[in-house]
Amino acid sequence: MLTKIWTVDKTVENLYTYPQIIEAAEVLQKNEVVAFPTETVYGLGANALSDEAVNKIYEAKGRPSDNPLIVHISKMEDVDKYVEEIPEQAKKLMNAFWPGPLTVILKVKQGILSNKVTAGLPTVGIRMPNHPVALALIEASGLPIAAPSANLSGKPSPTKFQHVYKDLNGKIAGIVDGGETGVGVESTVIDCTEPIPVILRPGGTTREEIEGIIGSVGMDRQVKEEVEKPKSPGMKYTHYAPAAPMYLVDGSSAFLQETVDSMRKIGKRVGILTTDERVNTYQADLVVSCGQREQLSTVAHHLYDALRQFDQEEIDMIYGEVFPREGIGVAIMNRLLKAAGHRIIKEHTSNR
Ligand code: TXA
Ligand code: MG
Numbered sequence: 001m002l003t004k005i006w007t008v009d010k011t012v013e014n015l016y017t018y019p020q021i022i023e024a025a026e027v028l029q030k031n032e033v034v035a036f037p038t039e040t041v042y043g044l045g046a047n048a049l050s051d052e053a054v055n056k057i058y059e060a061k062g063r064p065s066d067n068p069l070i071v072h073i074s075k076m077e078d079v080d081k082y083v084e085e086i087p088e089q090a091k092k093l094m095n096a097f098w099p100g101p102l103t104v105i106l107k108v109k110q111g112i113l114s115n116k117v118t119a120g121l122p123t124v125g126i127r128m129p130n131h132p133v134a135l136a137l138i139e140a141s142g143l144p145i146a147a148p149s150a151n152l153s154g155k156p157s158p159t160k161f162q163h164v165y166k167d168l169n170g171k172i173a174g175i176v177d178g179g180e181t182g183v184g185v186e187s188t189v190i191d192c193t194e195p196i197p198v199i200l201r202p203g204g205t206t207r208e209e210i211e212g213i214i215g216s217v218g219m220d221r222q223v224k225e226e227v228e229k230p231k232s233p234g235m236k237y238t239h240y241a242p243a244a245p246m247y248l249v250d251g252s253s254a255f256l257q258e259t260v261d262s263m264r265k266i267g268k269r270v271g272i273l274t275t276d277e278r279v280n281t282y283q284a285d286l287v288v289s290c291g292q293r294e295q296l297s298t299v300a301h302h303l304y305d306a307l308r309q310f311d312q313e314e315i316d317m318i319y320g321e322v323f324p325r326e327g328i329g330v331a332i333m334n335r336l337l338k339a340a341g342h343r344i345i346k347e348h349t350s351n352r
Pocket of ligand 2: 148149157
């Protein structure tokens with residue numbers, strides 16, 4: 001399939017009247033798949049009302065169809081069309097964070113959206129992205145747009161046009177190139193069907209920000225366990241994974257360097273994932289910074305691009321630093337643990 005590319009300047013006014021956006025929207029109306037930038041990562045969009053269109057998303061990504069998709073809208077009022085009711089807490093969250101990196105899970109209204117979007121669940125995830133290109137495209141199409149991240153299943157999510165192109169060129173009808181995304185990690189997914197909402201996936205809107213609006217919320221057991229007791233390697237699916245196996249190192253930079261040295265001594269080509277503060281202090285076959293440790297939002301922004309850089313070199317294994325699990329650090333560690341298949345090496349410090 002020939003993949004059409006539309007380059008769009010996101011600072012242009014009235015983007016939804018822009019010829020490139022109108023053309024891309026027409027392709028969506030024909031039930032074809034179009035990738036587009038959002039403030040978090042690039043999405044792989046299709047008409048959420050059509051089984052035929054949504055099937056094409058799963059096919060292009062190679063994604064198991066039991067994993068439901070988020071529906072993207074451009075206007076707050078549109079939520080009512082797709083859900084049974086909007087509980088008070090969900091309303092408060094939407095008012096506080098939309099447009100923005102928060103997906104709310106609500107009870108789906110039967111018979112409107114394609115069943116392929118919800119993977120047969122009685123609920124649906126909805127969000128309004130905070131990106132002028134995404135909003136203009138949704139608006140111009142006049143459709144609710146189902147969109148997972150626009151990467152091949154298992155790969156790090158795309159934060160640049162080039163990432164989408166590498167994974168999906170030839171497999172989808174088009175890509176809207178709107179430059180780099182902003183936040184860099186995906187939206188926070190919060191289940192609002194329970195009396196006390198529960199965060200199912202940490203992301204661009206932090207737990208602290210959410211609790212500042214509606215008070216205490218829950219954290220999904222799986223996400224919590226990951227934080228409290230790292231799981232054994234070899235989980236069911238790998239996510240966000242670079243080509244070479246990755247290990248997280250919970251310890252000093254001297255310990256990380258020693259670990260790397262021991263592997264290089266036996267002939268392995270080793271990569272290190274670190275931050276600006278330490279990028280010049282390590283020795284390895286490839287050292288990549290994913291931002292400033294002192295400003296975790298920069299790490300979120302660069303994380304997936306940094307992970308993808310290891311795919312361009314002949315690297316046998318990657319060692320990465322860990323981050324504090326506060327604010328956006330919770331989402332960063334959630335993604336890093338998945339990328340590393342939950343492999344963590346802890347430095348044993350002796351108690352004198
Ligand atoms: O930032 C984002 O959310 C990006 C951009 C493109 O909007 N999208 C994204 O989609 O990350 P995806 O498909 O890669 O991740 C969607 C997540 C999955 O973890 C899925 O299981 C969860 O949302 N999800 C979707 N609908 C759900 C539902 N009804 N109940 C529970 N989880 C749901
Ligand atoms: Mg994804």
